[in-house]
Amino acid sequence: MTAAIIEYGMGNVASVQKALNVLGIDSQITGNTNDIKAAKYIILPGVGSFAQGMENLRNSSLDRIIREEVLLKQKPFLGICLGMQLIATTGTEPHESHGLNLIEGKVIKIQDPNTRVPHLGWNSITSSANLFFDNFNQKDFYFIHSYHFQVSNYNKIGATVDYGNKYVAAIQYENILATQFHPEKSQENGLNLLDNFFKLYA
Known part of the structure; x- marks a missing residue:
């Protein structure tokens, strides 16, 4: 098995696997620790509450396995939407709680009174002088979130x-890549991003 798509009751796993199938990437939806240890890549999707x-x-006990495989064994990791937020140190939805702490930072609610919450729909991203995301600078991706990650x-x-x-x-940092948007719902741009993830960490 190439990729373990982690099933932990927070949805969105089937659509991720469908996108990987289009790319010809072998994957398994699993919550089994042995499957995760055997996989070359770990994908953590999800929607809903941080807590x-x-x-x-x-x-x-998936939190421990993820930390071991990603931090100690340096296994390539992709977090999507809630899966990106959960790699933070702490989150505040609906109350403050500890995250996986793969990337230091805090997830807080979008508070701008001039914008609607959630941030829903297509929006373009801007690369932060990052070689991977330079390929997707000003490309549109699909977002749906009420909280954001202060890195x-x-x-x-x-x-x-x-x-x-x-x-x-x-x-993006070392073996960790994560997106607040949904590449699996972002049509051609999303498929290209997923494909590039596997090529980057091949």
């Missing part, structure tokens, strides 16, 4: 999105 997502991961180290930000204010759209 619930972390509770589900902890209850299945402590700017150098770990791969791309931003303008929605009244500038928010983190993507992260």
Whole structure:
């Protein structure tokens, strides 16, 4: 198996696998720790509450496995939407709770009174002088989120999105890549991004 798509009760896994099928990428939807250890890549999708997502991961000991495989074994990791937020140090939805702490920072609610929450629909991203995301500079991707990731180290930000204010759209650092948007719902641009992820960490 090439990619383990982690099933932890927060949805969005089938659409991710469907996109990988289009690309011819072998994958398995699983919550089994042995499957995750055997996979070459780890993908953490998800929608919903930060606190619930972390509770589900902890209850299945998946939080520990993810940290071991990603931080210690340096296995390529892709987080999508809630999956990106959960790699933060802490989150605040609906209350403050600990995250996976793969990337230092905090997930907080979008507070701009001049924009609608959630940030919903297509929006273009701007590369943060990042070689991977330079290929997708000013390309449109599909967003749906009410919270955003305040990343402590700017150098770990791969791309931003303008929605009244500038928010983190993507992260890339060493073996970790994560997107606030949904590549699996972003048509050709999203498929190209997923394809490039596997090529980057081949």
